[in-house]
Amino acid sequence: MTQVLELVMDELLDGILVINCCSRKVTYFNNKFVSMWGIPQHILASSDNQTILNQLKTKVLYPEEFLKPIQSLYENDQNWQDEIRLKDGRTLLRKSISIPGTNTLKSCVWIFKDITNEKSIFIDSLTGCLNRKAWDSFGNEHGKKRNHSIQYCVAVVDLNDFKSINDDFGHEAGDRVLKRLGVTLKRLIRNKQDKVFRTGGDEFCILLESTTDISSSIVTRLSNELIAAGINAATGVYMSNQEGGIIEAFRKADKRMLSRKKTQKHLHNSLIHPSHLVSTRKTKTDEEIEMLANLSVAIKKGELKLAFQPIFNTSNQVSWIEVLCRWKHEEQYIPPNVFIPLSESSGHIHRIWDWVLEESIKTVHRWKQNSIYTCISINFSAVQVEYYKNTGFSYPDQIKRICYQYNVSPKCLKIELTETSLLTDSIKAKDLFNELSEMGIDICIDDYGTGFSSLSIMQALPIQCIKIDGSFVNGVPQNLSNTAITKGTISMAHELGIEVCAECIENAEQIEFLESYGCDYFQGYFKSKPLSAEEMAKCIEMHHN
Structure with missing residues (x-):
């Protein structure tokens, strides 16, 4: 048997x-x-x-x-x-x-x-989190209990600009973001009593069982986890009580999340810029999507840094300093020629501009407090020119506000534009450049010679300086073609009353040649590599004019 x-x-x-x-x-x-x-x-x-x-x-x-x-x-x-x-x-x-x-x-x-x-009927197949059906079931079961002795910290998380991600990069990219968010939220789980639900398309809810109020610590931890994961989302957190239970706590957490999302949207519309513009290229590689996710929170994580490269005059004095943006992610430097074009096509360039502008003015303010006086130049994107033409956003007002905040004169600032910024309907942006010029801000054309600026544009816009691209400076005076172009550019600019700066100076022979044809300023590793703010202050004192 x-x-x-x-x-x-x-x-x-x-x-x-x-x-x-x-x-x-x-x-x-x-x-x-x-x-x-x-x-x-x-x-x-x-x-x-x-x-x-x-x-x-x-x-x-x-x-x-x-x-x-x-x-x-x-x-x-x-x-x-x-x-x-x-x-x-x-x-x-x-x-x-x-x-x-x-x-x-x-x-x-x-x-x-x-x-x-x-159990699979309660699991979201994309993220592996509990689904809406599981949330409804759990809520109904919890709602039947008269005495809600078990309390939860309820956190609602909703992605920002999720529709834009789907529209501009495709639904596959959107799915990747949702998966990433699901994995990130699961890191908050401590035991099997804690749960993560996907309650809507891009909305998630976390339930963390607790006998004490842990909402404050969860707000901090949730924010840190989202930043570390490169996720841009609005959050709301609320602690349930014996009277209302989790459904009421969810409503209040959701209300806080919506209020925060509204505040963030208003801030971007009124003071900064939209966090996303229509991309010029709809598809992105996996590597680019990953980079965009990290770039979206690089500022919050403190990964962006400023570097400063001096421009010297013929007397070897520092005339002004170009501000450069550097991105170090997970101990690796991402080249500007990689992340800047990507930020332009995705709209992140606006946030970078806002950060670079304020950090640069703050640096000038600190130098000023130490009796170090100089001018700085900041690069201005073609996307920003287009944004001004389409919306009329007042960059002059933004600059005035930040300069006033840090007690710095706008005359300490120069704006560098690439020639591509002037290729389409440049005259429509004339009012912007004129207003900046009237504030005492010099307008420079960067990488001159790589675009197709016409003399009429040069005459119509208040341009004070052009910077000859390093590809033409390279090889002079031995390279006859580059030599002829460089000499002609200097002569033409001076005829129009415009000063000339040569980029990418590599040796003394180039400087000697350029000086003989009247070049006004010099920039490059031969003169100085990009420096930190502290190193730049010492460099200014060393080359005091």
């Missing part, structure tokens, strides 16, 4: 484990238990419950909770059940049945049932 029973037990779909409560030895297990848990035969052969339980512990997601009820099952005759989440993604239902008897015969039977498929 025993043999027949064992054959029947081995055919069952549930895994069975029997432990003698007195000897603490495993007295029986069926084949389904072995295959379900993947326990090696040499472990099973020991029959020692602690050895086998330690092996089971390595398979589960929350080991301590798995082992917690074991001591009590040896001491009482209660039957109970719970759910066990395994590291491989499966969910098992564990039923514990006490078999009464004398001290030597008393046993405990564990029955394991794989309920992964049953």
